[in-house]
Each structure stands twice: as C-alpha cells, then as structure tokens.
Amino acid sequence: MLAASRADLPGGTFGTNNQKDYSLHANLIWTPWKNVDVGIEYIYAKREIENGQDGDLNRVQASAKYSF
Numbered sequence: 001m002l003a004a005s006r007a008d009l010p011g012g013t014f015g016t017n018n019q020k021d022y023s024l025h026a027n028l029i030w031t032p033w034k035n036v037d038v039g040i041e042y043i044y045a046k047r048e049i050e051n052g053q054d055g056d057l058n059r060v061q062a063s064a065k066y067s068f
Contacts, residue, residue, distance in 0.1 A: 004022035036064070
C-alpha cells in the first residue's frame, strides 16, 4: 500500500501542521499449516511539517492467527 498527501496551507498557519507526508506498507502472510496464518509487515513513513522539520518512521509488526 502507498499513501501520500500534500497541503498548500495559507500564510500564518501554525508551524506544526503537516505540509506533506507519505507511507509505504508491505506485508506477507503465510499459511505454514492448515488453520494457521502468520504474517509480517514493514512500514516506512516520512512527514514534513509547515515549519520545514521532517522525520522518518520505520516499523515492523508481526501477527499470528489460528482458526478453529
């Protein structure tokens, strides 16, 4: 999944409002046995606020499901 946004904010806007951001999510779900699913997801995001500061986010999460 890929998501992005960009805002053209009016002058005098508070400096911590988002000016632009985007994120990328990639996941894999595997069924090693009947009724068992395991998954892993990687997320990368970047944000820039109105005053020019920016930052990155890296995240990995995992899941498991047993259906009965």
